[in-house]
Each structure stands twice: as C-alpha cells, then as structure tokens.
Amino acid sequence: MLVIDHISKVYQVGGQNFTALHDISLEIEVGAFMSFVGPSGSGKTTIINLIGGLDQPTSGKILFQGKDLGKMDRNDLADYRRKNVGFIFQSYNLLPVYTVYENVLFPLLLNDIKESAVRDKVRNLVDQVGLSDQINKKPTELSGGQCQRVAIARALVKDPALVLADEPTANLDAENSYHILELMLKLNREFKAAFIFCTHDEKVTKYVRREVRLEDGFVEWDKSKQPEGHLI
Amino acid sequence: MIFKVALKNFARQGMRSVLNVVVTALAMVAVVFNLSLYNGFQDQAVHNMQATDVAGGHYRSQGFDLLSPMDWEDHTFEVPGSLASLPASEKAEVLLLQGQIFPNRRLFPVQLRGMEMEQTLLDLPFDKLKEWDKPAMDILPIIIGKQMAAKAHLSLGDTVVLRWRDKFGAVDALDAQVVDVVPLINPRIDEGVAWLRLDHLQQITQRPDEVSWVAVKEFKGEVDGKQFKSPEDLMQDILSLIRQDRRYAVVIWVILIFLAGISVFNTQYLNIFKRQREIGTLMAFGMPPGRIVRLFTLEGSLAAFSAVIVGLILGTVILGWFQSVGLDVSHLSESQIPIRENIYLQINPLEVIASVLVIVSIMILVAWFPVRKISKVDPTLALRGRAIT
Numbered sequence: 001m002l003v004i005d006h007i008s009k010v011y012q013v014g015g016q017n018f019t020a021l022h023d024i025s026l027e028i029e030v031g032a033f034m035s036f037v038g039p040s041g042s043g044k045t046t047i048i049n050l051i052g053g054l055d056q057p058t059s060g061k062i063l064f065q066g067k068d069l070g071k072m073d074r075n076d077l078a079d080y081r082r083k084n085v086g087f088i089f090q091s092y093n094l095l096p097v098y099t100v101y102e103n104v105l106f107p108l109l110l111n112d113i114k115e116s117a118v119r120d121k122v123r124n125l126v127d128q129v130g131l132s133d134q135i136n137k138k139p140t141e142l143s144g145g146q147c148q149r150v151a152i153a154r155a156l157v158k159d160p161a162l163v164l165a166d167e168p169t170a171n172l173d174a175e176n177s178y179h180i181l182e183l184m185l186k187l188n189r190e191f192k193a194a195f196i197f198c199t200h201d202e203k204v205t206k207y208v209r210r211e212v213r214l215e216d217g218f219v220e221w222d223k224s225k226q227p228e229g230h231l232i
Numbered sequence: 233m234i235f236k237v238a239l240k241n242f243a244r245q246g247m248r249s250v251l252n253v254v255v256t257a258l259a260m261v262a263v264v265f266n267l268s269l270y271n272g273f274q275d276q277a278v279h280n281m282q283a284t285d286v287a288g289g290h291y292r293s294q295g296f297d298l299l300s301p302m303d304w305e306d307h308t309f310e311v312p313g314s315l316a317s318l319p320a321s322e323k324a325e326v327l328l329l330q331g332q333i334f335p336n337r338r339l340f341p342v343q344l345r346g347m348e349m350e351q352t353l354l355d356l357p358f359d360k361l362k363e364w365d366k367p368a369m370d371i372l373p374i375i376i377g378k379q380m381a382a383k384a385h386l387s388l389g390d391t392v393v394l395r396w397r398d399k400f401g402a403v404d405a406l407d408a409q410v411v412d413v414v415p416l417i418n419p420r421i422d423e424g425v426a427w428l429r430l431d432h433l434q435q436i437t438q439r440p441d442e443v444s445w446v447a448v449k450e451f452k453g454e455v456d457g458k459q460f461k462s463p464e465d466l467m468q469d470i471l472s473l474i475r476q477d478r479r480y481a482v483v484i485w486v487i488l489i490f491l492a493g494i495s496v497f498n499t500q501y502l503n504i505f506k507r508q509r510e511i512g513t514l515m516a517f518g519m520p521p522g523r524i525v526r527l528f529t530l531e532g533s534l535a536a537f538s539a540v541i542v543g544l545i546l547g548t549v550i551l552g553w554f555q556s557v558g559l560d561v562s563h564l565s566e567s568q569i570p571i572r573e574n575i576y577l578q579i580n581p582l583e584v585i586a587s588v589l590v591i592v593s594i595m596i597l598v599a600w601f602p603v604r605k606i607s608k609v610d611p612t613l614a615l616r617g618r619a620i621t
Binding site: 049052054055074075078079080081082083085087089091093095096097098102106107109110112 | 233237240241244245509510512513515516517518519520521522610611612615
C-alpha cells in the first residue's frame, strides 16, 4: 500500500544542513499496526509527516497506492490527506468551539458529505470510543483520555487507509494509555486501517505488530513481532 | 459548508468575537461622530452668519469696505425703490457708522449699527428696541450682546454717553440706555457693536433714508449701480477656514480609520496567531489552502458585518443621545467663530457609507492577509504554532 523508497530529508537549521532522515526504505502493508520508535531527534515525527503528506522528502519517493507523493502539489497533497489519512496528535488538536459530535463529523464535511447522510455513522463511532454520554460536550469539558478518544474517532470517521499517530499516549496516564491502545487495536481490526505510531512509549511498543527503530535518521532495525497487548 | 463552519466558529468564539465586533463598531461610530461633528460645526457657523448678518447677500455702494471704518460714512445711500418695496421678510436695511461710548468715563469705540425694526429676514432678538416708544431726543435705547457687555462692563439698564459724528461732520452726544443685553450667536455682530433702531441712527446722524447696506433674501438683479455681495463674498474668511478645516477633517478621518484598522488588525492577527494550531489541524485534515483562506476571511467578514449592525445600534444610541444634548461650545465666545450655542451633528449619509465601507474592507483585508500568509507555510509549522512568530 505504501512504499518508502530511499528517502532522505534535509532541513536548514541556523544556515546549516541537518539531515533528519538518511536513505530510508520501507514498505507498509494494508492494515498494519506498527510504530516508529527511537530517541528524540531520531526522525520519527519527520517520517510520519512525510507519510502524511504534511512535508516532502528532499530525495527519494513515497508511493501511496502507486502514486508518488513527491510529485503532488499542495492541493493534491491536501486531497490525499483528506481522503486517505487520519491524524491523531499528542495534544489532540480538537477544534475547541465544536462538540464531540461536531469534531468527529468535521472530516466528513470536508469531503463534502452531508451531515444527514452520516449522522448515524458519527454517533456509532462516538459510541464505539465510549463517549456517547459526552457527545454534546466541548473539548474543554473532557479529560485528556476522552479527548484522545474523540481524536481517534475523528481520525477513523472517513475510513482512511492510514491513521498516523504522533505520540498518542504522551499526555495520558498509564491506565488511559492502555485503554486508548486497546481501543486502537480493536478499531484497527474492524476498520482495516493501517495504524502507524511514532512513540518512545514502551506501552505502545507492546501492542504493535511491527517496530521500526530509528537512530539519528537511520533505520537501526525493523522487526515484526507478536504483540503483547491485552487483547492478543 | 464553508459558510456554516465560519458562522459556527464566529458565533462560538465568545469574547474574542464580541471584542472584535465591538472594537470595530466603536471605531465606525467614532469616525462617523467625528465627521458629523465637523459637519455640524461648519454648517452651524455658516447658518449663524447667514441668519444674523449675511442673509442671501448684501446690496452696498461701490467701494464699501467693512474693514475701513473711516470710509463708512462716505458709502451710505438711499435705498432704491426696487429694494425698499421688498417685503419685510425679504430685506433688512442696515446703517453702519462709527461712534464712541464712555462707560465708567473710559472711551470705548463702537460700531453703531442701525437695524430696520420691521424686518423679519434676520434673526435678531431686538424686541426691546421695537417696543421703545419714546422719541430719540432725550435718551437713546441701545442693545448690546453679552460679549460686548462683558468687555465694556455694561449691564441691563445702564446709561452711558454715546457720541457720534453726523452727516455734516458735527460731533454730537446723547445718553444711551442699555435696554437689553442679548445672547448673540455671531460674535461679529456682538463685540464692539451697539445696536440702535435704524430710524434713531438716521435721525441723530441726519441721514434720513440712508443705509450702508440692504441685506436681501436672494439676489434681486442689478440695482442702480449698487454692488451685490454674495454670501460667498461676505463669508469668504469663514468659508476658507471651513475649507481648511475640511482638509484637517480628512486627515483626522484617515488617522481614525488607520487607528481603527490597526485595532482590528491587532485583534484579528492575535486571533489568527492563537488559532495557528487549528489552522495546522485543518491542513492535516486535508482542507486545501484556498479553502482555509476563504474560511477565515469569511469569519472576518461576518465580524465586519456584525460590527456594522452593532455600530448601527450603538451609533443610534450614542449619536441620538448626543443630538439631544449637543456639545456646548460657549468657550468659543472669545473667538471670532460664529458659534456660541450647542452644536449638533450633521450626518452625511455618503460619508457614513464611505467610512463603513472602508472599515469593513479593512476588516476583511486584515482577516485575509495573515491567513493567506499562514496557508502558504509548512503545515508542520502551523501544527506546532510556529507559522507566525
């Protein structure tokens, strides 16, 4: 589904070149549940941003279903993200003036789908993440764990091929982190969307089926494994 | 969809939207108030001069110059029949000569202005002169303005020696009694002026039927070689002052609009600055840059149009209240600007529309500009809140 072919990413920092990723090549299959791990500055967020079409590689190709993201302009990349990618952010990034329902609905409106056609779908998804009782509340009225559940529902509502989660458990306590991970694992199975995390949270690594370790922009190792999560 | 989202965003931003709208509405009201006050001030000055002195113009003898008092007595004339036959509501005969009064034994040069009592063209509060029924042989009734009374230390009922020169150069004098001290809204007919009945002044100066000018309601055509001075000629100085004031008003208008623009820009820029992550999130959702710009510009436009409505309400209340009390400009009594009473706003619809349109345009522009900038940046920077620093 996604082929990362010899990509490098170089940033200009204080007038000097800083190489965040060195010649990375990977393939990610449909329905993957994987994570990029590594210390700060290893290139985890950079690779997530490149896969998500938020940034462009300096060299190399990223092919999504055969299409080269590097050849897309800003509008094509926006189109790619709108149709294929759901994002889950460390600090949730919920729209503050919207309710839970409206936050989850929003990506569908962006795809020009009428609310009346997807009302039940949105309610079901909110129900699946366990927030039926909070559906009319705004983010400021929710806990961190609840906000992250909204973010997950929002990422999945448009049935994306990819869900990219940047440190999804970093702002959560251990119990909430486990709940969120279990929820994502469950939804990964139901929705067949590939979940790609970048994290240095060991709790996440227990759940994933593939782990890619980055170190100074290089792939240190890439291994598939049996997850240790509660549902497995 | 974009409109619904913009409306929801705008309506739910609470205090941020309220402040944005109120600041803009107040800016609009301030600009309109300032312009209307200028208009009111200027219109009132012109109106006061016309109502008390200039009317629709003066017929004078050739060469008469108000600023050459030594020549006044050489430029009197008998009122031609065509002017004398005009109804009282269309002409006012005035005789102007030099004289002196001696309040507290001090010499005080005055303009002796004789005003035709039948006239109703000029709005002068001279009822006490009209009512005077004694002959002008023992004592002369005079009326003075409040400013004159203060300068000459004269009060109602005071008697003062009045001296003049008659047509044949003989100097004569008589007691004059101040029969009224009136508030005159035009300082040019107040300070240094003693008002008499025209018939009295003609009698004591031996100038029967002679006048210095005839104020008329409107131009009556050429009259016996008399010179017609239009209101524009007679108010040349005040009109030129007003033209100068207009230029200042434009400068003040530009400054006010600029300040309003800065204020709106500041609010809007801060708004965008605080919502960088939200913009980044919209980018991550796949909202195309053009749509983001449209969304935020639409929010700014909604704020602008709400400001017009709020401005209309605030303006009606504030300007309405102001119209009921006016602005007291009695402190101008020492100046030569012909306004002494309260002044009121003169609202020019075209100026209001132009000001509102300019402010609305600025608001939309400042809503568009920072978002246009941010929509071009790397989405990862917007997500981290570093697109605008």
